[in-house]
Amino acid sequence: MRSMRNGGSQTTAYIAIGSNLGDRARYCYSAISRLCEHDQISVSRLSPLIETAPVGGPVDAPPFLNGAIEVQTTLGSHALFHELQIIENAIGRVRKERWEPRVIDLDLIFYGDRIISSDELMIPHPMMHQRLFVLEPLSMIAPDVVHPTLQMTVKGLLENLRTSASPL
Numbered sequence: 001m002r003s004m005r006n007g008g009s010q011t012t013a014y015i016a017i018g019s020n021l022g023d024r025a026r027y028c029y030s031a032i033s034r035l036c037e038h039d040q041i042s043v044s045r046l047s048p049l050i051e052t053a054p055v056g057g058p059v060d061a062p063p064f065l066n067g068a069i070e071v072q073t074t075l076g077s078h079a080l081f082h083e084l085q086i087i088e089n090a091i092g093r094v095r096k097e098r099w100e101p102r103v104i105d106l107d108l109i110f111y112g113d114r115i116i117s118s119d120e121l122m123i124p125h126p127m128m129h130q131r132l133f134v135l136e137p138l139s140m141i142a143p144d145v146v147h148p149t150l151q152m153t154v155k156g157l158l159e160n161l162r163t164s165a166s167p168l
Contacts, residue, residue: 008074009074010042010072010073010074011072011073011074011077011111011112011114012044012070012071012072012110012112013070013071013072013073013077013080013108013109013110013111013112014068014069014070014071014108014109014110014138014141014142014145015035015068015069015071015084015106015107015108015109016066016067016068016069016105016106016107016109016125016128016133016134016137016138017031017032017049017066017067017068017069017104017105017106018052018064018065018066018067018102018104018105018133019064019065019102019103019104019105020054020061020062020063020064020065020102021062021102021103022103024049024064024065025049025065027091027092027103027104028049028065028067028104030091030104031087031088031091031104031106032046032069034087034090034091035069035071035087038083040073040074040075041071041072041073041075041080041083042071042072042073043069043070043071044070044071044072045069045070045141045142046067046068046069046070046141047067047068047069047137047138047140047141048067048137048140049065049066049067049137050065050066050067050133050136050137051063051064051065051066052064052065052066052132052133052136055131055133064133066133066134066136066137067137068109068134068137068138068140068141068142069141070141070142077108077111077114077116077121077123078118078120078121080108080111081108081120081121084106084107084108085106087104087106088104088105088106091103091104092104107125107128107134108121108123108125109123109124109125109128109134109138110123110124110125110145110147110148111123113146113148114148115148115149124147124148124149128147128157129147129150129152129157129161130161131161132158132161132162135154135157135158135161136158138154139154139155139158142154143155
């Protein structure tokens with residue numbers, strides 16, 4: 001990975017990555033590559049990409065490749081969120097309807113231990129603790145990270161979800 005060229009205070013953030021259209025792995029690795037090229041972002045850990053069933057979209061949607069990324073950044077939370085959207089757009093993400101198939105999806109899951117609620121950004125991601133496709137790869141790289149509002153580790157959230165009646 002690479003060290004940042006811009007000084008300043010660094011925050012550890014976690015990003016969920018996914019793709020279920022076209023060359024899914026290529027789109028995911030293209031997004032990771034773009035993160036690595038950014039002056040204020042350093043990718044420090046990557047989970048393997050795992051295939052998962054789509055959740056919430058059309059019944060005939062193709063399966064996803066999902067993973068998790070740990071980054072160190074000097075960007076603020078909203079600036080990082082905007083960078084993720086820029087990367088999605090550059091790779092070809094088109095937003096028409098919620099939960100539709102997509103070439104790339106980058107979701108900011110945690111930003112340090114911050115709790116953020118604005119019109120455009122909610123951190124921790126409001127549904128992450130209900131989604132196996134987020135928790136499984138995230139637990140591979142950050143099992144001991146504590147959800148700042150639920151006060152449970154990622155590993156604990158995953159164990160709870162696996163034993164619940166209907167995990168997503």
